[in-house]
Amino acid sequence: MPGLTETLRERARSHPGRVAYIAGDTEITYGDFDRRADRVAAALAAAGVGSGDRVAILDKNSLEYAEQLFGAPRIGAVQVPVNYRLAPDEVAYIVNDAQAKVFIVGADFVPVLDAIAEKLQHTTHLFVIDGSDDRYDDYAAWIDGAPETPPSESEYVTDTEDVFAQLYSSGTTGLPKGVMLTHDNYFAALTATNDTWNVDDTSVLMVAMPMYHVAGNMLTISAIYNGVPGVIAREPDPTLIARGIERNRVTHIFLVPVLLQFMPLIPDVTACDMSSLRLMLYGASPISEDVLRGAMRMLPDTDFMQVYGLTEVTGAIVTLPAEDHDPDGPAAHRLRSAGLPNPTCTLRIVDPATQEDLPTGQVGEILCRTPQNMKGYWGMPEATAAALSGDNWFRTGDAGYLDEDGYLYIHDRVKDMIISGGENIYPAEVENVLMGHPDISDCAVIGVPDAKWGETPKAIVVLTSEDVTDKDIIGHCRDRLAHFKCPTTVERRDAIPRNPTGKILKRELRAPYWEGQDRQVH
Template sequence: MPGLDGVLRERALANPDRVAYIAGDQEITYRDFDRRVDRVAVALSAAGVGPGDRVAILDKNSLEYAELLFGAARIGAAQVPVNYRLAPDEVAYIVNNAQAKVFVVGPEFVPVLDAIAGKLEHTAHTAVIDPPGPAYQDYTAWIDAAPDSTSEYEPDTGDVFVQLYSSGTTGLPKGVMLTHDNFLASLSATNDKWGIEESSILMVAMPMYHVAGNVLTISVIYNGLTGVLTREPDPTAIARGIERHRVTHIFLVPVLLQFMPLIPEVTACDLSSLRLMLYGASPISEDVLRGAMAMLPDAGFMQVYGLTEVTGAITMLPAEDHDPDGPDAHRLRSAGLPNPTTTLKIVDPGTQEEVPAGQVGEILCRTPQNMKGYWGMPEATATALSADNWFRTGDAGYLDEDGYLYIHDRVKDMIISGGENIYPAEVENVLMGHPDVGDCAVIGVPDEKWGETPKAIVVASGDVTDQEIIDYCRERLAHFKCPTTVERRAEIPRNPTGKILKRELRAPYWQGKDRAVH
């Protein structure tokens, strides 16, 4: 099979007049999208981008996002989506780490570009979508000026297609290299299960910097369908988009499913076209699931579990297991069954020996969806990914006798808040920079709105207030990473080797609550 850019060419030849993407009041056919991708490829090439190079983008979901994704691939380069919720210095770190030669910025993020323009070490060309004035290179004018020609480069399916950044336990983001083959494997494994048909309309409601948004954006082209891009994950805009375009398939995080039934503008919309509601990326309660199912009685629900490093979903809890009152209601606490091309095993974290069904251990997976590796980090890659392609997820859980996966805890202490991954070490590093903080630990505690939220436990001196500690973090980190509450302690509990006893700190907050990742 050709690479993903080749798949686009095939779809454009087969159905040139079919609408590929809709974004707000804009829409573009497969013929025009393919031509636009060619122009992007030519413009990037003229800017010095070639095979193996990186092209960064900081924007909310847009047609430009999609065309840059495929345009970079057409000349053997890879797109680097940047989380638009990050602080300017965090954005600069990612763009520099990726050694991006081109950096494209959406209109809302010009202040970020201004703040970091002098800090970009490898970027020779910047462009702004709908810029506020002539001081900035107009992205559209730049692409329109490129010759209407076809790139002769033929990407290998083993080439990196996109490089998504996922923070590591060290606190520094890691570039996850995902290839054409990774996405082709992911999409071929899920299509039959998702019930994708020629008439399906996919909505990309999750940010395209998120692996779920990325996979669905590519799925549109892979399947030759029409995709509806929502600028950002706003519940009312999502509902109105479903009604207007008769959307059949969508992926949402539980926090959106929690609020949608409570918003009159949402419940007033006709959502009957939805055939499949995919959800995942953070825990969901039974009450939230029941409310969502009542709001969408005609839709099937499917829970998925995965990671950026495995190109999205590797397990699925099928629609038939979504019966809260049925004999298999206990399966709603599981992450489902592995994809047809995915093998899971549970091992002792210390010995890496496989453990029997029902016993908790570290979850490993072997799948053609496993990443190529971490950009510029061979040691981290070797630690996470074995020579025979077993990936260490960092999550702890067990498999039952029927092969269903249950997530028990997180080996890496990661916090998932509203579908966003937060690594305590990154927040702790910032807190330790405060002159009045002598020691600290960050844990996830229950939160009705976000599933869980960061809590800072500090050993503090002086007259510093809780709010001042929170504000200190907000000046240096994206807000979703910052503690929402602070607890004072005389000391932080540690084991004899100095490791913080996170489980001991979390235990009082999670008594009687299910801290499982669904």
């Protein structure tokens, strides 16, 4: 039983009485959590789960989530976290795609289970956490009734190259894909980030992002890997997070920019003592300088680091160091970058069509080679081969460039690129200019069909004033960008659709304009 589940065993042996996780008013020690993982393994085995089988879970962050994450691998099984924001049919797709034998659902999501239970093709057991519904088996009774000794470890020989967890991509450009991450992937990611993040025996990590997201998943595992407490926030609520930081003296946390945007504006948040925070990690979507400045004013004694990564590379592969976070310093321009690659990561910028390397400063597709690269996509050998080369270069699908100092600058998703009259336009560049308009609070730029140019940029904006005209908005861009990059039309909306990590749902925005077209540019 090598790998991460043995790491838990070692931590339990060396300091059984130390707190492993805190969830609300509940604490569990390393010794008790290790025994709980054994019960999970035994219960899963009794339910017919074996090596290589998938166990799906749909819930907000919880101790049950964590114990399944570490318990399933003790019999060679693999946890499949499911995004709780998905529609019922989307949940059913993931559970069926993973061929999950067991599906565990939080009480809040029983209505989802009701809607899809008859559609689950491979699932033989359904359990509800904290449920009182006689139609489904109770999770606590199932686990509590299992022995603390799992089936013989000799029956389940786990290698560190085996899959530890299977996370699903967000599916913003197509159906979600099951990303298979191995024990070795996680060890590589933890080793690469630990020194950078200065995690030590006195650290307290907060799991604030959903556990189905790679950031929440990684921090859940990082607590065990480092033998320190992990504070589990039930959901990414700003006030809940701030109170958890104050109560548990949290030292390390990862948040997405949308949370950093709102936290300084909430009195209940700013009233909390968050002085224990040593490091604020942020990423997963772009951040404006105003949002960063506001967050830094709220946490003046906290180091900030931006991270860039993907589910397919087990989280962060690029980090913008704390010393580069000085908006008024000589290197302020680096705040627009994602940072420098981790020591075990090599980056290339290539032409998306030819895969030929591009010179410094030129935008192309970002490729990375790192031991953090996934094993592949579950059941999708063709998609795996298209994304991951034989010599372990992963095509991120992101567009960006490297400067002369090796800093990575992200422009956009390659698939979001607009090709107008043969010219490549990256929407993020236009969006950055639009966000500089005093009457625009949020925006997105998409390509829409055009008889002459093939497609042209369209600005979708959220305005703070009704007085501004479309001509004003287009003129604002024309004063700052080459004209071929500027929007030709403007649409006004009350809100820009985003996924839970703040990424704009470009596919949803484009769909009405490309409906009925003979071809889709992207």
